[in-house]
Amino acid sequence: xxxxxxxxxxxxxxxxxxxxxxxxxxxxxxxxxxxxxxxxxxxxxxxxxxxxxxxxxxxxxxxxxxxxxxxxxxxxxxxxxxxxxxxxxxxxxxxxxxxxxxxxxxxxxxxxxxxxxxxxxxxxxxxxxxxxxxxxxxxxxxxxxxxxxxxxxxxxxxxxxxxxxxxxxxxxxxxxxxxxxxxxxxxxxxxxxxxxxxxxxxxxxxxxxxxxxxxxxxxxxxxxxxxxxxxxxxxxxxxxxxxxxxxxxxxxxxxxxxxxxxxxxxxxxxxxxxxxxxxxxxxxxxx
DNA sequence: CTAATTCCTGAATC
DNA sequence: AGATTCAGGAATT
Numbered sequence: 127x128x129x130x131x132x133x134x135x136x137x138x139x140x141x142x143x144x145x146x147x148x149x150x151x152x153x154x155x156x157x158x159x160x161x162x163x164x165x166x167x168x169x170x171x172x173x174x175x176x177x178x179x180x181x182x183x184x185x186x187x188x189x190x191x192x193x194x195x196x197x198x199x200x201x202x203x204x205x206x207x208x209x210x211x212x213x214x215x216x217x218x219x220x221x222x223x224x225x226x227x228x229x230x231x232x233x234x235x236x237x238x239x240x241x242x243x244x245x246x247x248x249x250x251x252x253x254x255x256x257x258x259x260x261x262x263x264x265x266x267x268x269x270x271x272x273x274x275x276x277x278x279x280x281x282x283x284x285x286x287x288x289x290x291x292x293x294x295x296x297x298x299x300x301x302x303x304x305x306x307x308x309x310x311x312x313x314x315x316x317x318x319x320x321x322x323x324x325x326x327x328x329x330x331x332x333x334x335x336x337x338x339x340x341x342x343x344x345x346x347x348x349x350x351x352x353x354x355x356x357x358x359x360x361x362x363x364x365x366x367x368x369x370x371x372x373x374x375x376x377x378x379x380x381x382x383x384x385x386x387x388x389x390x391x392x393x394x395x396x397x398x399x400x401x402x403x404x405x406x407x408x409x410x411x412x413x
Numbered sequence: 414c415t416a417a418t419t420c421c422t423g424a425a426t427c
Numbered sequence: 428a429g430a431t432t433c434a435g436g437a438a439t440t
Contacts, residue, residue: 244435
Protein backbone atom coordinates (compact mmCIF):
# COMPACT_ATOMS: atom_id res chain seq x y z
CA UNK A 127 0.00 0.00 0.00
CA UNK A 128 1.53 3.25 -1.14
CA UNK A 129 0.55 6.46 0.55
CA UNK A 130 1.38 9.98 -0.44
CA UNK A 131 3.14 12.39 1.87
CA UNK A 132 0.51 14.30 3.76
CA UNK A 133 0.31 17.20 6.12
CA UNK A 134 -2.30 17.38 8.80
CA UNK A 135 -3.14 20.89 9.84
CA UNK A 136 -4.16 20.86 13.48
CA UNK A 137 -6.96 23.12 14.60
CA UNK A 138 -6.29 25.69 17.29
CA UNK A 139 -8.43 23.73 19.74
CA UNK A 140 -6.73 20.45 18.81
CA UNK A 141 -3.60 20.43 20.97
CA UNK A 142 -0.88 17.87 20.31
CA UNK A 143 2.65 17.44 21.65
CA UNK A 144 4.06 14.70 19.46
CA UNK A 145 7.34 14.42 21.38
CA UNK A 146 5.56 13.93 24.67
CA UNK A 147 3.05 11.53 23.11
CA UNK A 148 5.54 9.22 21.42
CA UNK A 149 8.35 9.63 23.91
CA UNK A 150 6.54 9.12 27.19
CA UNK A 151 6.87 5.35 27.16
CA UNK A 152 3.29 4.33 26.46
CA UNK A 153 4.26 2.68 23.14
CA UNK A 154 7.54 0.94 22.48
CA UNK A 155 8.26 1.08 18.77
CA UNK A 156 8.89 4.76 18.19
CA UNK A 157 12.36 6.18 17.78
CA UNK A 158 13.48 9.67 16.97
CA UNK A 159 15.80 9.89 14.00
CA UNK A 160 16.97 13.06 12.32
CA UNK A 161 14.00 15.16 13.18
CA UNK A 162 11.40 12.47 12.54
CA UNK A 163 9.61 9.99 14.73
CA UNK A 164 9.83 6.56 13.08
CA UNK A 165 7.61 3.72 14.13
CA UNK A 166 5.52 0.78 13.08
CA UNK A 167 1.80 0.56 13.72
CA UNK A 168 -0.02 -2.50 12.46
CA UNK A 169 1.66 -3.30 9.16
CA UNK A 170 2.61 0.27 8.37
CA UNK A 171 6.01 1.88 8.83
CA UNK A 172 5.20 5.46 9.66
CA UNK A 173 7.20 8.66 10.03
CA UNK A 174 5.84 11.70 11.77
CA UNK A 175 7.16 15.20 12.29
CA UNK A 176 5.50 18.10 14.02
CA UNK A 177 6.13 21.77 13.45
CA UNK A 178 3.65 23.74 15.47
CA UNK A 179 0.23 23.02 14.05
CA UNK A 180 1.65 21.23 11.03
CA UNK A 181 1.92 17.47 11.36
CA UNK A 182 3.77 15.79 8.50
CA UNK A 183 2.94 12.17 7.82
CA UNK A 184 4.73 9.52 5.75
CA UNK A 185 3.60 5.95 5.30
CA UNK A 186 0.00 6.22 6.43
CA UNK A 187 -3.01 8.26 5.54
CA UNK A 188 -4.45 11.09 7.53
CA UNK A 189 -7.46 9.27 8.92
CA UNK A 190 -5.31 6.42 10.20
CA UNK A 191 -2.95 8.80 11.98
CA UNK A 192 -5.79 10.89 13.36
CA UNK A 193 -7.32 7.80 14.86
CA UNK A 194 -4.06 6.42 16.25
CA UNK A 195 -3.23 9.74 17.89
CA UNK A 196 -6.86 10.08 18.97
CA UNK A 197 -7.05 13.58 17.54
CA UNK A 198 -10.84 13.24 17.59
CA UNK A 199 -10.78 13.32 21.39
CA UNK A 200 -11.54 16.73 22.85
CA UNK A 201 -8.28 16.99 24.76
CA UNK A 202 -8.94 20.47 26.11
CA UNK A 203 -12.10 19.21 27.78
CA UNK A 204 -10.29 16.16 29.13
CA UNK A 205 -7.49 18.29 30.55
CA UNK A 206 -9.81 20.71 32.26
CA UNK A 207 -11.65 17.78 33.82
CA UNK A 208 -8.45 16.49 35.45
CA UNK A 209 -6.97 19.88 36.31
CA UNK A 210 -8.02 19.63 39.94
CA UNK A 211 -4.98 20.63 41.98
CA UNK A 212 -1.62 22.40 41.70
CA UNK A 213 0.34 19.18 41.22
CA UNK A 214 -1.44 17.92 38.11
CA UNK A 215 -1.61 21.50 36.97
CA UNK A 216 2.18 21.66 36.90
CA UNK A 217 2.27 18.33 35.09
CA UNK A 218 -0.19 19.62 32.52
CA UNK A 219 2.04 22.61 31.87
CA UNK A 220 5.00 20.32 31.43
CA UNK A 221 3.55 17.98 28.80
CA UNK A 222 0.51 19.83 27.51
CA UNK A 223 -0.69 18.12 24.34
CA UNK A 224 0.31 14.60 25.37
CA UNK A 225 -2.27 12.20 24.01
CA UNK A 226 -2.99 8.60 24.85
CA UNK A 227 -2.54 6.48 21.74
CA UNK A 228 -4.92 3.85 20.47
CA UNK A 229 -2.62 0.87 20.33
CA UNK A 230 -3.35 -2.46 18.69
CA UNK A 231 -4.60 -4.76 21.45
CA UNK A 232 -2.44 -7.81 20.89
CA UNK A 233 0.80 -5.89 20.57
CA UNK A 234 -0.07 -3.84 23.62
CA UNK A 235 -0.80 -6.96 25.65
CA UNK A 236 2.49 -8.65 24.78
CA UNK A 237 4.43 -5.40 25.20
CA UNK A 238 3.22 -4.91 28.76
CA UNK A 239 3.86 -8.52 29.56
CA UNK A 240 7.45 -7.73 28.54
CA UNK A 241 7.39 -4.58 30.65
CA UNK A 242 7.29 -6.06 34.13
CA UNK A 243 10.30 -5.38 36.30
CA UNK A 244 12.30 -3.45 33.70
CA UNK A 245 12.88 -0.07 32.22
CA UNK A 246 11.50 1.31 28.99
CA UNK A 247 14.60 0.73 26.84
CA UNK A 248 14.68 -2.95 27.71
CA UNK A 249 11.04 -3.30 26.73
CA UNK A 250 11.72 -1.56 23.43
CA UNK A 251 14.48 -4.01 22.66
CA UNK A 252 12.27 -6.98 23.47
CA UNK A 253 9.35 -5.80 21.37
CA UNK A 254 11.68 -4.97 18.50
CA UNK A 255 13.26 -8.42 18.71
CA UNK A 256 9.87 -10.15 18.67
CA UNK A 257 8.93 -8.17 15.57
CA UNK A 258 12.22 -8.96 13.87
CA UNK A 259 12.00 -12.68 14.62
CA UNK A 260 8.32 -13.34 14.07
CA UNK A 261 6.78 -10.35 12.34
CA UNK A 262 6.05 -9.85 8.70
CA UNK A 263 8.62 -7.87 6.72
CA UNK A 264 7.31 -4.55 5.59
CA UNK A 265 8.88 -1.85 3.52
CA UNK A 266 9.57 1.51 5.00
CA UNK A 267 10.85 4.70 3.44
CA UNK A 268 14.51 3.93 3.67
CA UNK A 269 15.02 0.22 4.30
CA UNK A 270 12.68 -2.33 5.73
CA UNK A 271 11.26 -3.14 9.09
CA UNK A 272 8.94 -5.62 10.71
CA UNK A 273 5.33 -5.49 11.75
CA UNK A 274 4.52 -6.81 15.20
CA UNK A 275 3.37 -10.41 14.65
CA UNK A 276 -0.26 -11.37 15.04
CA UNK A 277 -1.50 -14.05 17.39
CA UNK A 278 -1.25 -16.89 14.87
CA UNK A 279 2.35 -15.99 14.03
CA UNK A 280 3.23 -16.34 17.69
CA UNK A 281 1.12 -19.40 18.34
CA UNK A 282 4.00 -21.85 18.00
CA UNK A 283 6.67 -19.77 19.63
CA UNK A 284 8.79 -21.58 22.17
CA UNK A 285 10.18 -20.55 25.46
CA UNK A 286 13.69 -20.52 23.98
CA UNK A 287 12.54 -18.40 21.07
CA UNK A 288 11.26 -15.75 23.43
CA UNK A 289 14.28 -15.99 25.65
CA UNK A 290 16.32 -15.20 22.55
CA UNK A 291 14.27 -12.00 22.43
CA UNK A 292 15.53 -11.24 25.95
CA UNK A 293 12.26 -11.83 27.73
CA UNK A 294 14.04 -13.83 30.41
CA UNK A 295 11.69 -15.42 32.91
CA UNK A 296 8.78 -13.63 31.20
CA UNK A 297 9.11 -16.04 28.27
CA UNK A 298 7.29 -18.77 30.17
CA UNK A 299 4.53 -16.36 31.16
CA UNK A 300 4.16 -15.31 27.54
CA UNK A 301 3.80 -18.82 26.17
CA UNK A 302 1.18 -19.66 28.79
CA UNK A 303 -0.73 -16.50 28.04
CA UNK A 304 -0.56 -17.14 24.30
CA UNK A 305 -1.99 -20.60 24.70
CA UNK A 306 -4.89 -19.48 26.85
CA UNK A 307 -5.77 -16.75 24.36
CA UNK A 308 -5.54 -19.13 21.43
CA UNK A 309 -7.83 -21.57 23.21
CA UNK A 310 -10.74 -19.16 22.83
CA UNK A 311 -11.25 -18.05 19.22
CA UNK A 312 -12.98 -14.76 20.04
CA UNK A 313 -10.96 -13.87 23.10
CA UNK A 314 -10.02 -10.40 21.84
CA UNK A 315 -13.52 -9.59 20.74
CA UNK A 316 -14.95 -10.64 24.06
CA UNK A 317 -12.35 -8.65 25.98
CA UNK A 318 -12.87 -5.53 23.94
CA UNK A 319 -16.55 -5.25 24.80
CA UNK A 320 -16.23 -5.83 28.54
CA UNK A 321 -16.64 -2.95 30.99
CA UNK A 322 -13.45 -1.77 32.64
CA UNK A 323 -13.53 -3.78 35.85
CA UNK A 324 -14.33 -6.99 34.04
CA UNK A 325 -11.75 -6.45 31.31
CA UNK A 326 -9.19 -5.72 33.97
CA UNK A 327 -10.10 -8.86 35.89
CA UNK A 328 -9.96 -10.96 32.76
CA UNK A 329 -6.52 -9.61 31.85
CA UNK A 330 -5.24 -10.35 35.34
CA UNK A 331 -6.11 -14.01 34.97
CA UNK A 332 -3.39 -14.21 32.32
CA UNK A 333 0.02 -15.40 33.32
CA UNK A 334 2.45 -12.50 33.62
CA UNK A 335 -0.26 -9.84 33.66
CA UNK A 336 -0.76 -8.29 37.07
CA UNK A 337 -2.73 -5.22 38.15
CA UNK A 338 -0.36 -2.65 36.67
CA UNK A 339 -0.01 -4.33 33.25
CA UNK A 340 -3.77 -4.89 33.13
CA UNK A 341 -4.41 -1.21 33.80
CA UNK A 342 -1.96 -0.20 31.08
CA UNK A 343 -3.64 -2.44 28.53
CA UNK A 344 -7.09 -1.09 29.46
CA UNK A 345 -5.81 2.45 29.08
CA UNK A 346 -3.66 2.15 25.98
CA UNK A 347 -5.60 -0.36 23.91
CA UNK A 348 -9.17 -0.45 25.17
CA UNK A 349 -9.88 3.27 25.48
CA UNK A 350 -10.78 2.85 29.14
CA UNK A 351 -9.63 6.22 30.36
CA UNK A 352 -10.66 5.67 33.94
CA UNK A 353 -7.87 3.09 34.29
CA UNK A 354 -5.11 4.34 36.59
CA UNK A 355 -1.90 2.28 36.33
CA UNK A 356 0.39 2.63 39.33
CA UNK A 357 4.04 2.07 38.54
CA UNK A 358 6.91 3.01 40.82
CA UNK A 359 6.94 6.58 39.56
CA UNK A 360 3.24 7.21 39.96
CA UNK A 361 3.49 5.64 43.35
CA UNK A 362 6.31 7.99 44.28
CA UNK A 363 4.44 11.02 42.96
CA UNK A 364 1.24 10.16 44.79
CA UNK A 365 3.13 9.50 48.03
CA UNK A 366 5.08 12.71 47.79
CA UNK A 367 2.31 15.06 46.75
CA UNK A 368 -1.01 13.53 47.71
CA UNK A 369 -0.92 10.74 50.26
CA UNK A 370 2.21 10.93 52.41
CA UNK A 371 0.54 8.52 54.80
CA UNK A 372 1.02 5.71 52.28
CA UNK A 373 4.75 6.34 52.03
CA UNK A 374 5.86 3.74 54.52
CA UNK A 375 3.59 0.96 53.35
CA UNK A 376 5.24 -1.89 51.52
CA UNK A 377 4.15 -3.06 48.10
CA UNK A 378 1.22 -5.44 47.99
CA UNK A 379 -1.87 -5.99 45.90
CA UNK A 380 -3.97 -4.35 48.59
CA UNK A 381 -1.78 -1.26 48.60
CA UNK A 382 -1.82 -1.09 44.83
CA UNK A 383 -5.55 -0.91 45.16
CA UNK A 384 -5.32 2.07 47.50
CA UNK A 385 -3.31 4.07 44.99
CA UNK A 386 -5.57 3.08 42.15
CA UNK A 387 -8.76 4.03 43.94
CA UNK A 388 -7.21 7.32 44.98
CA UNK A 389 -6.51 8.07 41.32
CA UNK A 390 -9.97 7.16 40.15
CA UNK A 391 -11.61 9.03 43.00
CA UNK A 392 -9.52 12.17 42.78
CA UNK A 393 -9.36 12.56 38.99
CA UNK A 394 -12.58 10.93 37.84
CA UNK A 395 -13.53 9.57 34.45
CA UNK A 396 -10.21 10.50 32.83
CA UNK A 397 -7.94 9.39 35.66
CA UNK A 398 -5.77 7.61 33.10
CA UNK A 399 -4.99 10.91 31.44
CA UNK A 400 -4.03 12.37 34.81
CA UNK A 401 -1.77 9.37 35.33
CA UNK A 402 -0.02 9.93 32.00
CA UNK A 403 0.49 13.61 32.70
CA UNK A 404 1.89 12.91 36.15
CA UNK A 405 4.16 10.23 34.73
CA UNK A 406 5.23 12.46 31.86
CA UNK A 407 6.27 15.12 34.37
CA UNK A 408 7.81 12.62 36.82
CA UNK A 409 11.27 14.15 36.86
CA UNK A 410 9.84 17.54 37.63
CA UNK A 411 7.50 16.19 40.32
CA UNK A 412 10.00 13.83 41.95
CA UNK A 413 13.44 15.22 41.31
C1' DC B 414 -4.01 -10.69 54.55
C1' DT B 415 1.02 -9.83 54.74
C1' DA B 416 5.82 -10.68 54.12
C1' DA B 417 9.66 -12.76 51.85
C1' DT B 418 11.72 -14.71 47.90
C1' DT B 419 12.64 -15.67 43.18
C1' DC B 420 12.74 -14.70 38.29
C1' DC B 421 16.14 -11.81 34.42
C1' DT B 422 18.17 -7.95 31.81
C1' DG B 423 20.73 -3.94 31.37
C1' DA B 424 22.82 0.08 33.05
C1' DA B 425 25.59 2.24 36.61
C1' DT B 426 29.06 1.96 39.87
C1' DC B 427 33.00 0.14 42.24
C1' DA C 428 38.06 -5.10 33.15
C1' DG C 429 35.59 -7.77 35.81
C1' DA C 430 32.53 -8.01 39.84
C1' DT C 431 28.79 -5.90 42.46
C1' DT C 432 24.65 -3.27 42.98
C1' DC C 433 20.35 -1.67 41.66
C1' DA C 434 15.82 -0.73 39.25
C1' DG C 435 11.81 -2.66 37.94
C1' DG C 436 6.19 -6.31 38.43
C1' DA C 437 4.31 -10.62 39.06
C1' DA C 438 4.06 -15.28 40.95
C1' DT C 439 4.70 -18.48 44.56
C1' DT C 440 5.09 -19.90 49.11
